[in-house]
């Protein structure tokens with residue numbers, strides 16, 4: 567880590583699960599997304615529901631290809647026109663699914679923001695960092711160039727870019743990876759979004775920088791009262807920073823519970839397998855989760871049974887034939903499995 571990358575003092579995040587949830591800002595309800603790849607339909611998301619309130623953080627975790635990005639793009643209205651989106655994505659009570667493109671674009675610009683994994687794709691390498699933020703601000707807020715510039719400098723300071731007034735004129739290549747990601751976060755915050763989706767926002771960074779950026783996101787979230795959806799393949803991140811966790815596999819929700827409850831009382835064999843696959847210390851930090859033995863199912867075929875049945879150590883005949891219904895046990899803890907771990911009612 568370079569000295570310039572050193573973080574300023576940050577608040578410790580409130581312990582996961584201790585932030586109280588108000589009325590939901592975002593309600594994803596029965597979301598289904600079908601995409602087309604090489605002429606075939608891909609059932610990328612098959613029934614996802616979650617809610618997130620202002621000041622609350624929900625993690626969506628799962629292996630590669632489980633539908634995390636597609637579901638967040640569906641929330642943002644950023645899927646290709648050929649995508650079929652069913653279900654509801656209510657933001658502040660308004661269903662965004664089927665909203666006219668113009669209205670969606672307006673909301674997306676002001677109320678919703680997304681931070682992507684790869685800052686290189688989010689920043690224009692030929693343009694200085696400050697003006698990139700200033701332009702984003704001026705595109706959506708009625709501010710003069712000078713006022714927008716001041717706001718951009720303030721935002722750079724807020725994400726702990728040292729000497730923000732001087733760094734305003736830096737090009738992206740003059741910054742470290744961690745600093746570039748901070749700039750991307752500053753740009754995402756430029757219109758005071760009510761909801762921020764961080765899609766693997768720290769995956770490309772080393773562990774120390776990753777922790778700094780996560781602290782920063784959580785601190786800014788608390789300060790600005792944003793709702794935060796954290797998309798990750800990293801269970802450690804989810805355990806540390808979130809209030810609720812949704813575990814996705816092959817487009818389906820396998821388990822969904824308050825964070826503390828989920829990690830203390832795992833019910834789904836899939837979550838158990840993911841926990842068992844946490845990278846060892848001798849692996850590169852925050853490498854992709856080593857894949858649970860076997861391959862995920864082909865999403866171009868409609869699955870009759872549980873999507874995990876070919877890889878699941880607890881699978882029985884029934885698992886291949888029937889879709890397990892969603893069970894709630896204990897209250898607030900949902901999972902879809904015929905033979906769950908732990909105590910409680912079986913479906």
Ligand SMILES: Nc1ncnc2c1ncn2[C@@H]1O[C@H](COP(=O)(O)OP(=O)(O)OP(=O)(O)O)[C@@H](O)[C@H]1O
Pocket residue numbers: 601602603608610628629630631632633634635636637646799865
């Ligand atoms: N534009 C697209 N067109 C067709 N299929 C797509 C498209 N984008 C994603 N998919 C498919 O949808 C499924 C879900 O992909 P998605 O990118 O949401 O996974 P993910 O959980 O974000 O994975 P990762 O952890 O690798 O980012 C995958 O089978 C993927 O191949």
Ligand code: SF4
Pocket residue numbers: 834835836872873874875876878879880881882885890902903904905906
């Ligand atoms: S329903 Fe069956 S295959 Fe699916 S996770 Fe549960 S036990 Fe495993």
Ligand SMILES: [Mg+2]
Pocket residue numbers: 634635636
């Ligand atoms: Mg993804």
